[in-house]
Amino acid sequence: MQKTFSITNFGCRASQSEGASIHQELLESHAVESESAYDANVVVVNSCTITAEADRDVRQTIRRIASRNPNAQIIVTGCYAQRAPEELASLPQVRFVLGNSHKPLAAQLALNLLQDDFGAHGRGEILCSSIFLERDFRPASYVGSGGRTRAILKVQxxxxxxxxxxxxPSVRGRSRSIEPEAAIAEVRELVARGYKEVVFSGIHLGTYGRDLRSKTSFYELICRALEVPGLERLRLSSIEPLEIIPELIDLIATHPRVAHHFHIPLQSGSARILRAMYRPYSPQYYFDLVSRIRARIPDAGLGADVMVGFPGETDADFSATYQLIEASPLTYLHVFPYSSRPGTVAAGLPNHVPEHVSRFRAKMLRNLIARKNETFRRNMIGSEIEVLTLEDGTALSSNFVPVLISDPVAVNEWVRVVVTGLHGERGLHASRMKTAHTPADPA
Ligand code: SF4
Known part of the structure; x- marks a missing residue:
């Protein structure tokens, strides 16, 4: 019987994009994918290490795969593998640990294992260094395997x-951008393969191009991408506050094919905590920025990352964060309780906040944003919008709201709908109006 593989992904969009890239490379090499990690011969675990909880999830997953699938050979790669390869190498059935430095080898090693299991082994073999193999990952959709709807393109x-x-920074190295010509070629290929939405992602996306010999910028890359014939919607993932330039806001406000969606990390609404985090902007700057965006693009989806319980965060600091968010036009949040990461400056700071306090603060912010998000969605009821249908049976609006359409619709279609109500905690209900024009054709 032919041997099979499976990929388990953790982490951010950039990591998901890399996992999808490994997946695609394996499929293109005619490897056969299994239904699940529990019946695959080779399992690639693409890890994350952003918090202690993320580490725990990765370890638990590997142990679960090993106990339910005792014949699986496991390759672990990603940020956790780069940070602490020894920890992962000692877990059961781990055959290779590839740091991010060696991630481009993951598909080839998986293929080798599929062809020849290299016999019995003890500890996992570690391939990890502080020098990163400079081979860019090919993009691929991570929204369902074989999906043809949204492609995440990691450009940085x-x-x-x-x-x-x-x-x-310690697990992914210094900022590196792919050449604009290569990025545009990838956009063309994705369009040719039928993707209707391309999402530009990166670890520090706003710095795109600064490292290249012929200097360019993220803004210029976006403008070039929008010239690609057939690109129907471009979405930008997270961009730091100081890198949202006025031209970018103008472009998003006026171009029919750029999603009305900003994700701008805030982290804290306390000036003192932002300084301790080494974040180079003030709460007022952030507030003015999102207010300006709201004034210019009234329907924009506005999201932020917020950290609670940073060492030394007092009730007053938290209150400043709460008040800023309450007064702001933000529509969704990713709230993270602070997690001490070995080797970081913050890990050595005094006055770590007790876990139960961080959890309570996180809950307060989640409740707050749930109310704001509901108001945002309620204001959309009765409006006509164009949505893109996804593989999971929902659709996605330009401003990043999941939409459940009452009538049956095919996957990967633009559908014009009228919003009829709220759906669950984050979504909308809608009815189909007619086959939509693509956003490229606003006529
Ligand atoms: S949080 Fe700061 S250091 Fe970490 S990836 Fe973002 S910009 Fe870089």
């Missing part, structure tokens, strides 16, 4: 900032 990796809490 690594980060030169040194936020005091963040492990990412």
């Amino acid at each position: 990796d690594g980060c030169n900032a040194n936020c005091s809490f963040c492990i990412i």
Whole structure:
């Protein structure tokens, strides 16, 4: 019987994009995918290490795969593999640990294992260094395997900032961008393969191009991508506050094919905590920025990452964060309780906040944003919008709201709908109006 593989992904969009890339490389090499990790011969675990909880999830997953599938050979790669390869190498059935430095080898090693299991082994073999193999990952959709709807295109990796809490620069290295010509060629290929939405992602996306010999910028890359014939919608993932330039807001406001969606990390609404985090903007700057965006693009989806319980965060600091968010036009949040990461500056700071306090603060913010998000969605009731249907039976609006359409619709179609009500905690109900024009054709 032919041997099979499976991929289990963790982490951010950039990581998902890399996992999808490994997946695609294996399929193109005619490897056969299994139904699940529990019946595959080779399992690639693409890990994340952003928090202690993420580490725990990865370890638990590997142990579960090993106990339910005792014949599986496991390859672990990703950020956790780069940070602590020894920890992962000692887990059961781990055959290789590939740091991000060696991630481009993951598909080839999986193929080797599928062809020849290399016999019995003890500890996993570690391939990890501080020098990153410079081969860019090919993009692929991560929304369902074989999907043809949204493609995540990672155009940048690594980060030169040194936020005091963040492990990412040490596990992904310095900022590196793919050449604009290569990025545009990928956009063309994705369009040719039928993707209707391309999402530009990266670790520190706003710094795109600064490392290239012929200097360019993220804004220029976006403008070039929008010239690609047939690209129907471009979405941008997370961009740091200081990198949202006025031209970018104008472009998103006026171009019919750019999604009305911004994700702008805030982290804290306390000036003192932002300084301790080494974040280079003030709460007022952030507030003015999102207010300006709301004034210019009234329907924009506006999201943020917020960290609670950073060392030394007092009730007053948290209250400043709460008040800023309450007054802001933000529509959704990713709230993270602070998690001490070994080797970071913040890990050595005094006054760590007790876990139950962080959890309580996180809950307060989640309740707050749930109310704001409901108001945002309620204001959309009765409006006509164009949505893209996805593989999971929902559709996605330009401003990043999941939409459940009452009538049956095919996957990967633009559908014009009228919003009829709220759906669950994050979505909308809608009825189909007629086959939509694509956003490229606003006529
Ligand atoms: S900008 Fe800060 S939080 Fe984001 S990856 Fe870089 S160091 Fe981490």
